[in-house]
Amino acid sequence: MSIRVRYFASLREKMGRVDEHLMAEAIATVGDVWKTVDEGRPLPDNLLCAVNREYADASTPVRDGDEVAFFPPVTGG
Amino acid sequence: MISIRESAFDPYAELVHYQNEMPNQAGKYGATSVFVGTMRDFNEGDSVRALWLEHYPGMTEDELSRIVDETRSRWPFLASLVIHRVGRVLPDETIVLVAVWSAHRAVALNATQEIIEALKHRAPFWKKESLAASERWVEHNTPG
DSSP states (O other), rough: OEEEEEEHHHHHHHHHOOOOOOSSSSBBBBBHHHHHHHHTTTOTOOEEEEEEEEEEEOOOOOOTEEEEEEOOOOOOO | EEEEEEOOHHHHHHHHHHHHHOTTTTTOOEEEEEEEEEOOOTTTTEEEEEEEEEEEETTTHHHHHHHHHHHHSSOOOOEEEEEOOOOOEEEEEEEEEEEEEEEHHHHHHHHHHHHHHHHHHOOEEEEEEEEESOOOOSOOOOOO
């Protein structure tokens, strides 16, 4: 399974990268994706996430080829 | 219409242009409501020299479309225009324009407010402020 993970704004700076590709079979949900990129830690409450450009949460399932994004609260307008 | 802009725009010229181009609406609308958000040169007690506005290309446009569609299902307006800046923004430049055209004022006024509030809470944009000697990410929007 291949997942593209993207980071934005302050989280992008904290992670030190704009995106990465995960090749893993043990990923079923957005929460699993986060654990894979953050040394097993659960998705923090203060981060938002999206799957294929639509808001999601830690329990949202992911499939091969999905784009999963993590970012801080939004501050537009 | 939804538009993301990488350079400065004049919201009032955009309004005139869009209204003149709207198909088959002349004579149909009796109310136009407009919100213009402009960059301040202060925030949380500090002088702000510039903003960097980041977005999530693709999702930002999709989320704005969802916001406009959801608002239109509650307030059946005739037309709407949403323009938002990204990139480097200087004080006094327009950050966002929301305009709604409807037959009567209640729909236009309420839809405009719902769209700008939902945009602030949901649309993936992030502001980074340049202060005199440092930079900082804005962590939350003001409540109103």
